[in-house]
Amino acid sequence: MAVDSAPIRVKAMLIAPNEEFDAHAVSLLPPTAENPDGYHRLIGGSVEPGETHEQALRREVEEEIGAQVEELQFLACVESIFTIDGRLGHEIVFLYTGRLDPLPAESGAVLTEGDGSTAPIVWRSFHEQQVPLPLYPSDAVAWVHRLPRNDLGRDAARAETVQAYESNADAYADNAPDLNEPMSTNLDRFASLVGDGRVVEIGSGPGRDALALEARGLTVQRTDITPAFVKRLIDAGYDAKVVDPLRDDLGGPYRGVWANAVLLHLSRPEMAIVLHRLRQVVVDGGVLMCTLKEGAGDGWSRHGSVQAARHFTFWREQQLREVLEAAGWTPIDVQHSPGRKLEEQWLNVMARASS
Numbered sequence: 001m002a003v004d005s006a007p008i009r010v011k012a013m014l015i016a017p018n019e020e021f022d023a024h025a026v027s028l029l030p031p032t033a034e035n036p037d038g039y040h041r042l043i044g045g046s047v048e049p050g051e052t053h054e055q056a057l058r059r060e061v062e063e064e065i066g067a068q069v070e071e072l073q074f075l076a077c078v079e080s081i082f083t084i085d086g087r088l089g090h091e092i093v094f095l096y097t098g099r100l101d102p103l104p105a106e107s108g109a110v111l112t113e114g115d116g117s118t119a120p121i122v123w124r125s126f127h128e129q130q131v132p133l134p135l136y137p138s139d140a141v142a143w144v145h146r147l148p149r150n151d152l153g154r155d156a157a158r159a160e161t162v163q164a165y166e167s168n169a170d171a172y173a174d175n176a177p178d179l180n181e182p183m184s185t186n187l188d189r190f191a192s193l194v195g196d197g198r199v200v201e202i203g204s205g206p207g208r209d210a211l212a213l214e215a216r217g218l219t220v221q222r223t224d225i226t227p228a229f230v231k232r233l234i235d236a237g238y239d240a241k242v243v244d245p246l247r248d249d250l251g252g253p254y255r256g257v258w259a260n261a262v263l264l265h266l267s268r269p270e271m272a273i274v275l276h277r278l279r280q281v282v283v284d285g286g287v288l289m290c291t292l293k294e295g296a297g298d299g300w301s302r303h304g305s306v307q308a309a310r311h312f313t314f315w316r317e318q319q320l321r322e323v324l325e326a327a328g329w330t331p332i333d334v335q336h337s338p339g340r341k342l343e344e345q346w347l348n349v350m351a352r353a354s355s
């Protein structure tokens with residue numbers, strides 16, 4: 001690739017998924033001192049004086065690979081600082097996603113740069129474990145993991161997420177991490193706020209938290225929307241029910257609700273309904289604990305032991321407080337904590353059912 005001599009370049013680049021939504025098109029660049037096996041780079045190029053970054057993106061894609069971009073959507077502006085054979089590069093990148101028309105071939109497609117040099121176009125897997133080379137700009141990786149998927153309606157997105165757990169339930173259970181200290185503290189707090197009595201767990205998954213709550217003196221109704229998780233729990237001798245918190249009877253009354261890393265799979269309108277439904281099955285003063293991923297928008301991710309794509313909605317503290325209060329919950333606190341992967345931040349909510 002030709003290296004710009006200008007000190008800081010402005011670029012417009014594209015994350016372009018395939019139809020199966022499991023890989024995206026990138027150019028394959030030759031080895032450098034820093035990346036001896038080569039590296040991947042998003043398709044796109046420099047913004048020319050007088051054009052917008054959107055115009056630049058469309059022009060570059062047309063010039064480099066002879067394609068149009070459909071359903072173009074701006075994602076973020078990221079900064080990329082790197083070295084190629086020791087020479088410093090510094091780019092401000094306007095990052096987009098969109099569908100290429102036509103799609104580059106599975107193999108043999110080529111990108112032609114403005115200076116006439118060429119590079120193969122390859123399909124880079126969405127599964128980070130399956131990609132042998134780094135991607136530039138490197139901050140795009142986090143965006144690959146939260147791409148919007150415009151071709152799926154909400155019902156299909158929900159079903160696809162549940163199916164992802166259904167077909168990976170054993171792998172998820174086998175790789176479930178042990179309780180860490182912050183989560184143990186969360187469990188202690190929840191148990192002491194509830195006092196004693198019966199609580200409902202939404203999304204029990206493999207069942208680690210239910211056991212920890214019982215060890216703290218609570219009685220737990222285990223539930224999950226994913227039949228494979230419920231089957232595992234029943235096979236292990238526990239009472240557990242397949243429950244969709246949006247539609248199914250939630251039972252009750254309960255003294256609390258525990259939903260760890262679960263409500264993040266609800267869309268924002270679904271969240272408002274589910275929080276309201278949960279409030280209706282909890283006694284006045286009852287306690288809600290839920291954890292969500294912090295951030296803007298929503299997107300799809302493939303990570304950890306669940307190799308299929310799952311849809312996530314990201315929340316900001318203020319939005320979350322508003323939706324909680326509207327549903328009849330008074331937040332006790334919303335704590336911010338780092339996640340285990342992808343440089344995530346989490347929001348840990350503790351709230352009381354308002355009377």
Ligand SMILES: C[S@@+](CC[C@H](N)C(=O)[O-])C[C@H]1O[C@@H](n2cnc3c(N)ncnc32)[C@H](O)[C@@H]1O
Nearest residue numbers: 158161165203204205224225226260261262265
């Ligand atoms: C990341 S797992 C967390 C499981 C468990 N709480 C844990 O901490 O290991 C997400 C859970 O959300 C459930 N889930 C997925 N989509 C859902 C939806 N639309 N409504 C309710 N639960 C959902 C899954 O079945 C799964 O149990």
